[in-house]
Amino acid sequence: MSRYQVYLIDDDEAVREALAFLLGTYGITVETFGDPQTFLAHVDEGKPGVLVVDLRMPEVSGLQLYQKLSERGIDWPTVMITGHGDVAACRRAFKAGIQDFLTKPVDGEVLVEALQQGFASLDGRLEKHEARALLARLTEREREVLDMVAQGWASKEVAQALDVSVRTIDAHRAKIAEKLGTSSVAEFVRLALLSGA
């Protein structure tokens, strides 16, 4: 059902199996890992998903795993689950940017709801990534021009501001439209906003 899968990392096997079983009834695919190291060795950037991580695990904690993933540029939505409703740990987790913080025993519906938010967030993140990837193809000058156009500047105004001819600006805009696959100003604005967010 879901476009994404869930990566579940918990050192307790019973918890892993039970949550996977439950999420299975919702049609959510779950891949389980007994410890963060295995996951880190296994993770594929090309297969994004929502992470469900036990906060307290031997060797590497859930938060440390999150940070390690971030270092590798993987910022998938993460739901932290913990046996302790520890306020300090909760604050640290949110500060680090995790999506949600649930205490065990985890209610199935609450978890699924959190996951769905994660999926949505993942959708948004994908667009942003796409926008960034598109914009990354632009030269510095083209990016400058795009930002100005997105702010509603006419070609003439841009040419004046950059002290070049209008024709040159038009040539840039043609290049930009080619690279982004659209000549719509509205689309330019959206992409610029996404990449900037």
Place this chain on the structure above:
Amino acid sequence: MLGPVFSANREDEEQQMLFPELPVGGFRARCVTNNLTKSLLFGIALWLAALLAFALYSVEASKARLAGELEVTGRTLHRLISQRAAQHDAHMTSLIALTSGAEPAPLGAVRQVMESITRFYPRIAWIALVSLDGGEGGAGPATGVAGAGAVTGADAGADRAGAADVGSAAEAGAAGAAAEASGAATGAAAAPGGVRMLVEVPEGGGEDLAPLRGAIGEQLRGKIGVHASRNGRYLLAKRAPAPSDAALVFGIDAALLLEPEERPAWAHLRLTLDGQELLDLPGASGAGVSFVTAPHFEKVIDGEGQKILLSLDRALPLDELLPLRSVLGFAVLAGLASFALMFALRQRAAAQQSQQVARAAEARALLQERETLLAHASRVNAMGELASGIAHELTQPLTAVLSRSQAALRLAGAQKLDLGLITQALDVNVREAKRAGEMLKRMRDYASNKAPEPKPSALNGIVSEIVALTAADLERRGIKLELDLSAEAPEAVVDAIEMEQVLHNLIRNAADALEGAGILDARISIATKIVGAEVQVVVADNGPGIAADVLPKLFVPFFTTKADGMGLGLSLCQTLVERVDGRIEAGNAAGGGARFVITLPRVKA
């Protein structure tokens, strides 16, 4: 391998520190042993004292008895002699009467009577009838009294003259002397000194009465005079009534006053007359002891002019004061009595001892009970520290149960019922609920207040239990636990819960030390192993180790290095381990870090 190892020997004093009001058993036992020795000495002393008392009593009693005997014998002899003296008096009186009844005196009859008297009474050795003065006119030669000396003549003259003056009496004396001279001329027997013998029995067995002439002459008529003589003999003299100038004299053999059988062989008997010895019978009793005053009896004989003194002395020889047989008999009896008393005392001491042993056992039981209470309180306290870890441990199965149950509900609500999946979900639920139950049981057991019950237990199992209770807490504190459990499954007779508590204390101390020192890669290792006839559990950490000055005081109650510590943890560990005949040693591992070794006697599985 090991650094310096310190193993504390717990003394009574330390127990006293924990529970000062408890008595110490060993000291009392030593006292009881002394009591036993004392009772022996006491028995001997008592016996000797009894012997001494008996000896004193025996001496006093014997002395009193012997003195009483002497007194009785003395009185008897006195009575006998006095009776015999009275007989002398009677004989004299009758003889006097015989001589003075007729004129002239029937000397033949007198002699006969005298002879019969001396025959019947050998003590009356000699009887004489004498005339004191022949110079008296009225008497005439027929009376046969004549020849008194000048001095006795003067005396007689004075008698005759009555109240006449001295001068005429002297003249009369001179006349008497003349008459004596004439009497001598007639050839009659004339005693020297003016005493003329009339009759004497036996003939010539008498005394020279001349020196006594004056003394006899001075006697009152009818009264007996007593006069000293020689050879244990004394004289009794009695004058005839006036106007006769005759006098009767008895010579009494003092030795014969008593029959041989009447004389006590055991006493020194003496008869004295005016201090002059008449009779001295030393008796046959041996030499007396010097420390007791010997009994003495003396009494003047009645009659005989009250001049004869009877005295009896009795020596007190030791064998009579302390008769050997009775002393020996008493010694045996007193010995038996002392022995019986000593035996009774010993019995009492033994009873006291067993009572003290029982009391010591009671005290030990009380101490053990308190230690058990302390151990329990300490476990309950530790339970609080573990609570968060245990909650985590309980959360896991609960999470699994909740998730599975919700999944099962969803499956049950689905259009197409997949009973296989539902069953699977419920199976796991049962397993997880049991897992939670086990955790709760472990907690409950650990915090339980049941009496310790040492029995053969697998040490690996005990280690696993306490690890299950503490793992979550250690994990949270970032401390890794390494187990190295012997494959030989060592067993020892212990109470599993108390042994878990000992391990928990060691684990907790190690964790506190690791945390306090901020050790990265903090590790606690627990190993079980078999070493000969013993089994060991070794708890080691890679912390800072134990300081040298702390090591000797480690097991002392109330010694602590923790700011909020009571200092009872290790002392309690030691108590619990020693209670099951084990020992606990602390030291530092060669690679650093503290190392505690619990050694217990091995039980072969």
